[in-house]
Amino acid sequence: MTVGEKGKPTELDLDRRVRERLLASGTLSAGTVESHLASLPDLEEQADMIAVDQPALGASTHGPRVEPELDDEGSE
Numbered sequence: 001m002t003v004g005e006k007g008k009p010t011e012l013d014l015d016r017r018v019r020e021r022l023l024a025s026g027t028l029s030a031g032t033v034e035s036h037l038a039s040l041p042d043l044e045e046q047a048d049m050i051a052v053d054q055p056a057l058g059a060s061t062h063g064p065r066v067e068p069e070l071d072d073e074g075s076e
Contacts, residue, residue, distance in 0.1 A: 009036075 012018070013028060014036050022028035 009028060009032060013022060014033065019028065019033060023030060023033065
């Protein structure tokens with residue numbers, strides 16, 4: 001773990017992509033992570049919703065999907 005000013009972990013150490021590995025190795029404590037998360041500002045009011053199709057999760061927001069007609073051999 002890299003240490004920033006006054007012995008505090010850096011933002012890289014608290015990045016969610018490496019945090020679990022550092023917690024498992026004991027390099028980073030759960031208390032440090034909890035205090036970091038508690039110190040983050042709540043920016044929900046400033047967020048914008050973005051609609052993105054996620055076909056793997058089900059229905060599309062652009063209307064029903066039209067499947068191609070297949071012949072007996074599975075070709076279009």
